[in-house]
Amino acid sequence: MDDNKLVIKTQILVLGAGIGGCIAALALAPFYSVVLVDLHAIPKERVGECMAPAAGRILHKLRLLELLNAGHLTSHGLLSYWGTETPTVVDQLVNPDGHGWHLDRQLFEQQLRDVAQMRGVSCLWPARFVKSEQKQDGWCVELQHNAQRTEVHCELVIDATGRHSSFARALGQSRQNFDQQLSVWLTAAVKVRKHISVLSSVSVGWWYSAPLPKLPFDRALQAQADLTGTAIQARLFALQIQASQLDKHLSQCSRSFLQAAAEAPGLGTLVQQIIPGTEQLHAVVAANSSKLSQGSGEGWFAIGDAALSFDPLSSQGIFNAMATAIQLADLLIEHGLHYHKTSALYQAQLDSIWQHYLAHKKRFYELVE
């Protein structure tokens, strides 16, 4: 008997309090006891993510839409130089769901965590998933919570740990990678307020630039601009490129990176408007399409990136995290936690999303081949 061990009993354990995990916890909390766990006490800073307009439907259903009233920017569309030197305007005006959002991602996740706590979800962070053991009546999941070993006894586990798929991988599930795309990104302050995003294909990959709700790592400059009323804007510049094509200068030297950006159709003027000294080149991150070999099994389900990770070109990763969370929650609410067909029903939904995504992605990339 370990006296230091904390034991928690719950019906559902959600591992990962990113957007997918929080949405699952919020959807399920009115019906079941839910414990939500994350590695980080405060959500990690992540910039430049645009949430698709359709996400508004899910947020509305969960009474969360007002979270977007402050701290985030609306996204009305983009200028697309996809295989062309002249732009095509992709305007959300024609989208039945209206506009999307340029999220302050850290703020949004914190907002979701706060609401989850207010609505009765038991939250545990910082806590790391260590191992699990399947029992006759559910799971015994071991976590490292601060310095304390914690055991969660639950009926069902939702893996929402993002691309790590920590829980599923520990069960022996593998992840299939469909390409080796990386994202190299830089943030900077620019001397314009141009609210539109830019998408631009080049021979080695594609560029994306979008306004940011705030300068992620230079709050002093933002505050100074607010004070003086200067028209500056925080912006992201990102290059998506296959690992084999990446020249190390691009990922290590902001000057080389911006020189390459300036040559991409539609980006030259924006690059010229960068305020010198505000450029920050960030770590290279994986941005490939990948999926779990099996997104569910007896007593466990993977949602969001843990199940399926999309190319950022689709701009649908966040929506997918929310949608898979809601689809799973709907099944669990309708059929209970132990219906023997839920795993197969959910897997069929994941397979359908993935097939649709692959077909769409292929058509889109064919336009620039």
Ligand SMILES: Cc1cc2nc3c(=O)[nH]c(=O)nc-3n(C[C@H](O)[C@H](O)[C@H](O)COP(=O)(O)OP(=O)(O)OC[C@H]3O[C@@H](n4cnc5c(N)ncnc54)[C@H](O)[C@@H]3O)c2cc1C
């Ligand atoms: C470069 C790039 C740009 C992108 N741009 C966009 C975009 O513009 N629009 C869009 O919709 N999507 C975009 N995406 C995709 C989007 O970021 C993801 O699809 C989305 O974050 C998935 O959410 P999630 O909740 O499933 O996973 P995550 O956001 O990855 O959350 C996982 C959570 O699990 C926690 N965790 C991990 N391991 C453990 C563990 N062992 N124990 C406990 N907790 C753990 C993490 O701390 C994290 O909080 C982009 C992705 C990349 C790489």
